[in-house]
Amino acid sequence: xxVLSSDGTEIASxxxxxxxDRIPEKARKKVRQGEQLTGEHTGPQGNEFLxxxxxxxxxxxxxxxxxxxxxxxxxALTLIQHVSLVAGSLxxxxxxxxxxxAAHAIRPLRLLTQKAQALAVEDxxxxxxxxxxxxxxxxxxxxxxxxxxxxxxAFAHMVxxxxxxxRHLVETLAVRQRMEGELNAAHDIxxxxxxPPDSAPEAxxxxxxxxxxxxxxxxxxxxxxxxxxxxxxxxxxxxxxDKGVSAALFMSMTVTLVRYALADGLxxxxxxxxxxxxxxxxxxxxMFVTLFIGLFDPHTGRxxxxxxxxxxxxxxxxxxAVPVRALTDVSGPLVGAxxxxxxxDCHAELAPGxxxxxxxxxxxxxxxxxxALFTEGRIVEVLDGLRDASPEDVLKGVMKAVKRHxxxxxxxxxxxxxxxxxxxxxxx
Numbered sequence: 001x002x003v004l005s006s007d008g009t010e011i012a013s014x015x016x017x018x019x020x021d022r023i024p025e026k027a028r029k030k031v032r033q034g035e036q037l038t039g040e041h042t043g044p045q046g047n048e049f050l051x052x053x054x055x056x057x058x059x060x061x062x063x064x065x066x067x068x069x070x071x072x073x074x075x076a077l078t079l080i081q082h083v084s085l086v087a088g089s090l091x092x093x094x095x096x097x098x099x100x101x102a103a104h105a106i107r108p109l110r111l112l113t114q115k116a117q118a119l120a121v122e123d124x125x126x127x128x129x130x131x132x133x134x135x136x137x138x139x140x141x142x143x144x145x146x147x148x149x150x151x152x153x154a155f156a157h158m159v160x161x162x163x164x165x166x167r168h169l170v171e172t173l174a175v176r177q178r179m180e181g182e183l184n185a186a187h188d189i190x191x192x193x194x195x196p197p198d199s200a201p202e203a204x205x206x207x208x209x210x211x212x213x214x215x216x217x218x219x220x221x222x223x224x225x226x227x228x229x230x231x232x233x234x235x236x237x238x239x240x241x242d243k244g245v246s247a248a249l250f251m252s253m254t255v256t257l258v259r260y261a262l263a264d265g266l267x268x269x270x271x272x273x274x275x276x277x278x279x280x281x282x283x284x285x286x287m288f289v290t291l292f293i294g295l296f297d298p299h300t301g302r303x304x305x306x307x308x309x310x311x312x313x314x315x316x317x318x319x320x321a322v323p324v325r326a327l328t329d330v331s332g333p334l335v336g337a338x339x340x341x342x343x344x345d346c347h348a349e350l351a352p353g354x355x356x357x358x359x360x361x362x363x364x365x366x367x368x369x370x371x372a373l374f375t376e377g378r379i380v381e382v383l384d385g386l387r388d389a390s391p392e393d394v395l396k397g398v399m400k401a402v403k404r405h406x407x408x409x410x411x412x413x414x415x416x417x418x419x420x421x422x423x424x425x426x427x428x
Contacts, residue, residue, distance in 0.1 A: 001015060001064070001065045001066075002014070002017075002018040002063075002064050003056075003061050003064075004018065004019075004020050004023075004061065004062045004064060005059075005061055005062075006020075006060045006061070007020075011061060016066075018064055018066060020062070022043075022066075023062065023064060027053055028053075028055075028062065031053050031055035031062065032055050032057070034055075036052070036054045037051075037053045038051070038052045038053075039051060040069075041066070047068060047069075048068070048069045048070075049066050049067065049068050049069065050067050050069060050072070051064065051065065051067075052064075052065040105148065108140065108141045108144075108148050111139060111140065112140065112152060112155055115137070115140065115155065115159075119159060119162075137155070137160070140152040140153075140155065180217070193251075193252050193255055193256075194212065194224065194255065195225065195226070197211055200225045200233075200420070201225065201226060201233060203227070203233060204299075205299060205352075205422055205424075206233055206296070206298035206421075206422065206423065207391055207420065208225050208233070208235070208391055208418065208419065208420035208421070209390075209392045209394075209395055209418075209419055209420075210223045210225065210395070210416075210417065210418045211395040211399060211416065211418075212414070212415070212416045213399075213411070213414070213415045213416075214243075214414045215362070215411045215412060215413055215414050215415075216243055218247070218248040219244075219248065219251075220239065220240025220241070220242055220243055220244075220247025220248065220250065220289075221238070221239050221251070221360050221414035221415070221416035222236070222237065222239075222240070222251045222254060222255050223236060223237045223416055223417075223418045224236040224255055224258060224259070225418065225420070226259070228262050228295055229262075229263060229265055230295075231297075232295040232296060232297050232304075233295070233296045233298065234258075234293070234294070234295055235295075235296055235305075235358065235418060235420060236255075236258050236291075236292065236293050237291075237310070237358045237359070237360065237416060237418050238251070238254055238289045238290060238291040238292065238310065238335075238360075239289065239311075239360040239361060239414070239416070240254070240287060240288075240289045241287050241288045241289065241334075242287060243413070243414065246285065246287070250279075250287050250289065250336075251289070254275065254279065254289050254291065254335075257274070257275045257279070258271065258275060258291075258293060261274050261275060262293070267295075267304065267345055268294065268295055268304055268306035268331075268345055268346075269331055269332075269343040269345040271293055271306070272291065272293060272306040272308055272331060272335060272343040273342065273343050275291070275335055276308070276332075276335045276336060276338075276339070276341050276343070277339055279335060279336030280336050280337065280338055280341075283336055283337075288334040288336040289335050289336055290308060290309045290310040290311070290334060290361075291307075291308040291310055292305060292306075292307050292308070292310040292313065292358055293305060294306075294358075296350070296420065298422055298423075301349050301350040301352070301354075301422050302347065302348075302349060303347065303349070303350060304345055304346070304347055305331075305345075305346050305348070306331040306332070306343050306344070306346065307327075307329065307331050307346065308330075308331060308332055308334060308335040309330060309332075309333055309334045309335075310358075310360075311359055311360060311361055311364060311376075312376075313327045313356050313357060314356070314357045314379065315327065315348065315350060315355070315356050316354060316356075316357070316383045316387055317351065317353065317354050317387065318353045318354070318387045319387075320384075324380045324383050324384055326376075327348050327356075329346040331343040331344045331345065331346055332344065350422040351422070352423070353421070353422065353423070353424050354421070354422055355391060355394065355419055355420060355421035356419070356421075357379075357398070357417065357418075357419045358417065358418045358419070359379070359398075359416065359418075360413075360414060360415065360417075361413065362412075362413035362414045362415035362416065363379065363398065363402060363415055363417060364376045364379060365413060366402045366405060366406050366411075366412070366413070366415070367406065367409055367412055368405055368406055368407050368409050369409045374402055374405050374406075378401065379398065382397055383398070385397070386398075390421070391419035391420060394419045395417050395419055398417060399415070399417070
């Protein structure tokens with residue numbers, strides 16, 4: 001800071017010396033006109049300065065204040081350097097602390113990942129026990145109170161629950177496979193009780209065939225054909241009130257009782273009465289069977305039968321002008337439901353060439369996807385187109401129509417059919 005006269009004499013100064021020639025003439029002219037100048041100036045050596053110039057007219061003095069920029073900026077630069085150093089140090093320390101915290105937080109997550117990968121390839125059905133399961137959750141931070149601890153606890157619970165559920169599933173599957181094996185054996189036994197579908201006795205003027213398709217492994221439908229002691233052909237078909245193993249047992253009892261009753265020479269109605277008494281006397285489940293027992297004489301075409309509330313058979317003539325007729329006579333109620341029931345004998349005649357179709361309600365009540373029944377009317381329509389067919393072809397034709405009606409709907413009931421024809425015999 002200096003006070004200079006207009007001729008360059010230094011009146012007073014402080015700091016570095018200032019000469020009048022360092023003040024540009026243009027600037028001196030402006031301040032003499034009353035202006036005060038503030039600005040920047042570059043010295044001969046390239047140093048930059050800030051200056052303030054004023055003129056004191058009464059004394060013809062110039063008042064000059066000059067300061068080097070370096071003098072002003074040096075503390076700020078020093079401060080910036082210190083702040084930068086501190087900030088950089090803090091950043092390094094923060095990054096280090098963040099890394100350590102992240103590593104600490106990620107360690108259990110990485111362990112969880114390894115356990116999950118081990119879980120994905122583990123065989124829980126190996127039966128290695130609880131120790132094996134605990135080895136999968138060992139080391140997990142289940143005791144932590146944060147979200148990682150909660151996740152680890154949930155994972156450990158999932159592993160234990162998965163192990164328990166799979167063990168139960170394996171046990172259930174083993175039981176199921178054992179039951180399926182037993183049901184398959186029961187199916188074989190049941191089919192062994194009934195005669196093969198194509199094993200009807202060979203007799204002059206008589207040809208028969210049967211078909212049975214249970215809805216489950218074992219069912220409650222039955223059929224039978226054999227030669228009675230008096231030479232007539234026994235024809236039997238029935239439908240037990242349930243399905244499954246219990247129905248199969250009830251069915252086997254019924255078949256056995258029918259064979260013994262007819263072997264004793266009883267009529268169809270007498271056989272029905274005896275069978276009803278035997279089934280009803282020890283029947284806590286109140287099961288019953290709809291039963292048709294027939295004795296057919298191929299020579300005369302006479303069919304003696306008893307129907308215990310069974311579906312009415314259809315008789316079909318080879319002549320299209322003769323309508324299909326149903327044997328609607330009922331001998332008595334359901335068999336096996338109550339003791340003391342009475343049954344009556346019924347009779348029908350089959351002309352040469354006519355055949356009779358017996359069936360269970362699994363045919364007439366077969367349902368499609370919309371629960372619509374096949375009905376007895378459709379059976380008549382199918383039979384009307386199979387007048388000259390063999391018993392085997394009749395069964396195939398009816399079953400084909402049932403499956404076409406059923407579509408993709410599952411089989412809801414056992415399906416059983418028996419067809420026999422009075423064939424035309426050649427005279428000698």
